[in-house]
Amino acid sequence: MNDLFKELGLTSLAKRLPQVLEQARQGQPSYETFLQQALQAEVDGRKQRAQERRRRAAHLPTTKSLEAFDFSFQPTLSPALVQDLAGLAFVQTATNIILLGPPGVGKTHLGIALLVKALEAGHSALFTTLAHLVEALEAAPTQPWRHRLRRFLKPQVLLIDEVGYTRLTAEQAHQLFELVNARYEQGAIILTSNTSFAEWGSLLGDEVLATALLDRLLHHAEVLTINGRSYRMKERLPTINQANQAQGVLA
Numbered sequence: 001m002n003d004l005f006k007e008l009g010l011t012s013l014a015k016r017l018p019q020v021l022e023q024a025r026q027g028q029p030s031y032e033t034f035l036q037q038a039l040q041a042e043v044d045g046r047k048q049r050a051q052e053r054r055r056r057a058a059h060l061p062t063t064k065s066l067e068a069f070d071f072s073f074q075p076t077l078s079p080a081l082v083q084d085l086a087g088l089a090f091v092q093t094a095t096n097i098i099l100l101g102p103p104g105v106g107k108t109h110l111g112i113a114l115l116v117k118a119l120e121a122g123h124s125a126l127f128t129t130l131a132h133l134v135e136a137l138e139a140a141p142t143q144p145w146r147h148r149l150r151r152f153l154k155p156q157v158l159l160i161d162e163v164g165y166t167r168l169t170a171e172q173a174h175q176l177f178e179l180v181n182a183r184y185e186q187g188a189i190i191l192t193s194n195t196s197f198a199e200w201g202s203l204l205g206d207e208v209l210a211t212a213l214l215d216r217l218l219h220h221a222e223v224l225t226i227n228g229r230s231y232r233m234k235e236r237l238p239t240i241n242q243a244n245q246a247q248g249v250l251a
């Protein structure tokens with residue numbers, strides 16, 4: 001029987017067969033129900049494998065969830081708006097999500113959490129940082145530009161993290177513009193940045209290019225500005241305050 005499974009490519013059913021048979025021995029289903037259960041086992045296994053493939057292809061540096069995000073720590077951020085985004089309409093409408101704020105306020109956390117939601121719903125996604133993105137676009141100049149770009153065009157959701165830490169060369173700035181332009185109204189971008197839009201001119205080294213890029217990026221976009229405290233300092237602040245008080249310094 002294993003040969004038949006192999007020939008038909010029913011690898012999931014082959015793996016789950018002992019359970020499927022055990023279930024049938026106990027439940028004594030009709031022939032129809034048994035066949036249905038067996039096929040369902042194959043379908044479930046395929047879905048799971050596809051999910052795992054998508055997840056690996058997304059290159060998440062770590063996993064985060066919306067459920068683990070403490071909204072009470074960031075009162076300037078609307079939980080309703082984030083929950084609404086988690087409904088994933090933005091993927092269908094190719095609406096961008098821009099997360100702005102100082103370090104540690106949860107921009108990457110929220111970006112990854114939304115990416116995870118998209119993956120779970122069956123969308124393709126890719127995580128990258130701006131530094132890595134421009135490096136990858138520049139690398140392998142022997143490869144045609146279209147090929148290099150394709151990797152960042154194909155995923156339905158592209159998360160570009162840490163925009164603002166890297167100043168771009170003229171070539172890199174132009175390539176970033178090309179990417180944003182190619183995804184415009186085609187595929188959603190989630191972008192995190194500690195840099196206000198006014199500073200993008202110096203980030204890209206070109207005011208005119210920055211204006212054109214922001215024009216496309218922000219035409220269909222949800223901008224979330226988080227003005228709160230750093231969560232990374234949350235645990236450390238009380239200790240720092242105590243140390244300061246011990247030294248007679250006003251905290």
Ligand code: ADP
Nearest residue numbers: 068069070073103104105106107108109231232
């Ligand atoms: P940013 O990208 O804005 O610099 P991160 O998203 O990397 O910040 O957050 C820093 C760390 O703090 C991460 O481990 C993240 O999971 C956690 N974190 C940040 N904000 C929250 C929050 N409101 N609730 C729970 N964890 C948070």
Ligand code: MG
Nearest residue numbers: 107108162192
């Ligand atoms: Mg970050």
